[in-house]
Amino acid sequence: MNEDYYELLGVSKDASTDQIKKAYQKAARSLHPDVNPDPEAAEKYKKVSQAYETLKNPDKRRQYDMGGGPGMGGFPGGGAGFDFSDIFDMFAGASGMRGRGQGPVPRQRRGGDILRRTTIDLRDVVFGTEQKITFRTAVLCQTCHGSCAAEGTSPIRCTQCNGSGHVQRVAQSLLGQMVTMAPCPTCEGHGDIIEHPCTACAGHGRIQDERTLTVKIPAGVEHGTRIQLRGEGEVGEAGGPSGDLLVELSVAEHDVFHREGDDLVAQVSVPMTSAALGATVPLETFDGVQELRIRPGSQPGEEITLKGLGVSPLRRERRGDIRIELDVMVPTGLTEEQTELLERFSALRGEETPRTGGRRHGGMFDKIRERFRDL
Missing domain, CATH: 1.10.287.110 (DnaJ domain)
Structure with a gap:
């Protein structure tokens, strides 16, 4: 030596x-x-x-x-x-004492999130609403209250791992005996054993059942909005924390209105005479019947606004407006008498019509001829 x-x-x-x-x-x-x-x-x-x-x-x-x-x-x-x-x-393969346990693995696990979809009306978007949602999910077992053990019993400590949840494994390598830690195969790493599982939930601490919740839907939501309700999802294993419930909203189409931002937009058809002379037209809105005042001489595509009758936006108080686009209807299928009346009306206004050939004094063709004479 x-x-x-x-x-x-x-x-x-x-x-x-x-x-x-x-x-x-x-x-x-x-x-x-x-x-x-x-x-x-x-x-x-x-x-x-x-x-x-x-x-x-x-x-x-x-x-x-x-x-x-x-x-x-x-x-x-x-x-x-x-x-x-x-x-x-x-020796690249040697790693010494690997996987040393950090204690038993809890049986409790967080439950999963749940997604449910529901359809609401445009009126619900304007004012907000409450809606009941029914769904099937995992709920806490009321027999064992999440303990997973039969009534009057409780889990016992695992004797193989002495409650640690891990056991040592010895393997031979180039360096001799190598010791590693692994989950206990008897208790699956939990550190205790349920000798008498609850028969109601088969030892899971939860069962499948139907639930009904009332969901508050605020005004101003949009198509595709998801409302998250924390802790209202499925209960976790062994009574673990519950997941969340996600409610996805779908807004049904309305017969009259459609939404543009916080405004409600619609098109109203009025006769040609009403557009020319002016009129008051009743309009059904989400706030009741409103008077739609059409001024004399209104043109096709002209917009009329009703203030403060639109959608209430999220987290704000001021509502949007209702915007009405006028669609002026031109009459068709005129009788001879109606045709004569319109021709007389056209003549009184000095307007050109196909039936008169465009030769009335002061009409469009007369103005064109006058311009050519001046050249």
Whole structure:
């Protein structure tokens, strides 16, 4: 045991720590008992390991260089201070104590979220509403109240893992025995065992049932809006926290109005005479019947606004407007008498008509002829 440690590792006395480590790893690959069964190789492996344990530590190396002699570091499997981390770097597959448990796994888990869709009317968008939603989901078992155990019983500690939820597993590797941690197969990592599961929920702590909730829908929502109700989703395993309920809204089409921002828009058809002479037309709105005043001489496409009768926007008080676009109806299928009356009306206004050939005084054709005379 009086060999020169530097010579054993094949490095100079002024070698760096990194050079010493690489020299040791190179030697260990060929001398380790799992690789080389030769008894002499095993003996040399111990010496090389002892040399490395001494030289890699600055304090031990300094004492060795000052004449402290060999035998300061021990060898794998015996002696104090041996660090497996260096040889783990040498063998890529080695990972030491892996998966060390952090305690038993709780049985309780958060429940899933639920998405339900419902249809509302445009009136509901204007004023807001409440609607009942019925759905089937997981609810808390009222027999065991989430304990998962039959009435009068309770879970017992797992004897295989002693309640830790994890057990040690020993495997052979190039480095000898390797110890890892794994979930206990008896209790599945929970640390306790339910010997007598609740018969109502089969030991899950929850059952399937139908629920009905009243959902408040605010004014101003849009098609596709989702309302989130926290904690109203399915109950988790073993009475764990509930998920959320998401209600997605679909707005049905209205016969008269459609929405543009916070305004309600519609088209109203009026006779030509009403557009020309003016009229008051009753209009059914979500706030009741309103008078739509059509001024004399209104033109097709003209817009009339009814203030404050539109949609109430989210998080604001001021409502939008109702905008009415006029569609002036031109009469068709005129009788002879109606035709004569319109011709007389046209003549009184000096307007050109196809039946008169466009020769009335002051008409469009007369104006064109006058312009040509001036050229």
